Amino acid sequence: MTLQCVGDLKSSPVITRHPENPILSRHDVPYTTAHTYNAGVTKYQGKYVMVFRNDYGSFEDHRIDDTNLGLAFSDDGVKWTVQPKPCFAMKDNVIRRAYDPRLTVIDGHCYMCFAVDTRHGIRGGIADR
Numbered sequence: 001m002t003l004q005c006v007g008d009l010k011s012s013p014v015i016t017r018h019p020e021n022p023i024l025s026r027h028d029v030p031y032t033t034a035h036t037y038n039a040g041v042t043k044y045q046g047k048y049v050m051v052f053r054n055d056y057g058s059f060e061d062h063r064i065d066d067t068n069l070g071l072a073f074s075d076d077g078v079k080w081t082v083q084p085k086p087c088f089a090m091k092d093n094v095i096r097r098a099y100d101p102r103l104t105v106i107d108g109h110c111y112m113c114f115a116v117d118t119r120h121g122i123r124g125g126i127a128d129r
Contacts, residue, residue, distance in 0.1 A: 024052060024080050026059065029070060031085055034059040036070070040103040041077070044110045048074040051101040051112055054086060067097045069114070088127070094118050098125060 026033045037053040050072040057065035068086035090098040096117040104111050109128050116123045 018078065020078060023078055024050065024072060024082070028072075028080065029054060029082050031070075032056040033070075034064055037100075040101040040112060042103040042105055042110065043077075044103075044105055048077045048080075049103060049110065050074070050080060051087065051103060053099045053101065066091070067099050069098065069101055088112075090116060090125070094120070 022038060024036060024038050026036045029036055031054075033054050034057045035053075035055040037055075038050065039053050040051045042049055052070050052072065053067060054070045055064045055067050057063040066089075068089035070082060071087035072080040072082040074080045088098065088101075096119070098114050098116050101112045101114040104113075112127045112129075114125045114127070116125045
């Protein structure tokens with residue numbers, strides 16, 4: 001099978017990166033982290049809310065021990081205050097980890113959808129506040 005190139009992939013010119021990108025890095029997280037991913041953001045009750053994936057272990061040794069989710073708030077969507085500890089983790093004899101959250105607000109409730117690695121494969125999860 002031969003794959004054909006579709007050409008250069010480009011975003012619309014109306015979509016640009018913020019000059020301070022990335023807006024949240026592992027250096028902003030007040031607990032153990034090796035990699036931080038800015039995953040789910042929404043505006044909820046007048047503030048921006050971010051739930052981010054936090055892979056912790058050793059950045060220097062390229063070692064990931066596990067994953068949890070962190071929580072941050074912002075008034076402007078650029079400057080973030082990260083909460084002092086992770087907000088969400090799932091792990092038991094079936095679930096290996098929860099990750100890659102996405103947020104949406106429906107009828108005044110903030111919902112988080114996320115991926116879940118289980119011993120039965122990848123599943124979807126949902127939580128609300």
